[in-house]
Amino acid sequence: MGTTDTAAPKKRMSREQKLQQAVIDLCNQMFIIAGHEGVTYEDVKDRKDAWYTDWTMTVAQNEEWKKWGAAYLKKNLRMNTFLAERQMSWLSLDWGLKLSDFHFNS
Numbered sequence: 430m431g432t433t434d435t436a437a438p439k440k441r442m443s444r445e446q447k448l449q450q451a452v453i454d455l456c457n458q459m460f461i462i463a464g465h466e467g468v469t470y471e472d473v474k475d476r477k478d479a480w481y482t483d484w485t486m487t488v489a490q491n492e493e494w495k496k497w498g499a500a501y502l503k504k505n506l507r508m509n510t511f512l513a514e515r516q517m518s519w520l521s522l523d524w525g526l527k528l529s530d531f532h533f534n535s
Contacts, residue, residue, distance in 0.1 A: 447505065447506055448506070451501070451502065451505060451506060452470070452520075452524070453470045454501065455494075455498050455501065455517075455520060455524070456469075456470040456473070456524055457469050457470050458494065458497055458498070458501075459486070459494050459524070459525065459526065460484070460526075462486070462490050462493055462494045462497065463484060463485070463486035463490050463494075463526055464486075464490075465484050468484065481524070481525065481526050481527060482527045484526050484527070485526055485527045485528065485529035486525075486526045486527075486528060486529065487528065487529055487530050488528055488530055488531055491521060491525060491526075491528060494517075494521075494525075495514070495517040495518065495521060498513075498516075498517040498520065499513040499514045499516075499517050500513075502516055502517070
């Protein structure tokens with residue numbers, strides 16, 4: 430007689446769960462790309478202050494993060510390129526760190 434596998438099959442994530450996981454993964458990767466490896470989404474998720482000004486990233490790092498994030502969204506959420514890039518622009522505004530080398534020229 431053989432043994433039976435008692436492990437339950439892995440349940441698929443809902444679209445909402447995938448979106449929540451994407452925000453976590455994208456924020457964690459933002460901190461890594463910006464050189465703040467010790468900081469995670471868990472450290473900032475419940476903060477009500479302007480936590481995003483406590484750390485900075487360069488414009489080049491922000492562009493690298495948006496490029497990485499667009500590829501992540503295309504793969505994991507099956508977004509097309511336009512939608513993924515637009516979503517990353519919104520995430521940069523909502524969750525992005527302060528840019529240390531951004532200079533506004535009027």
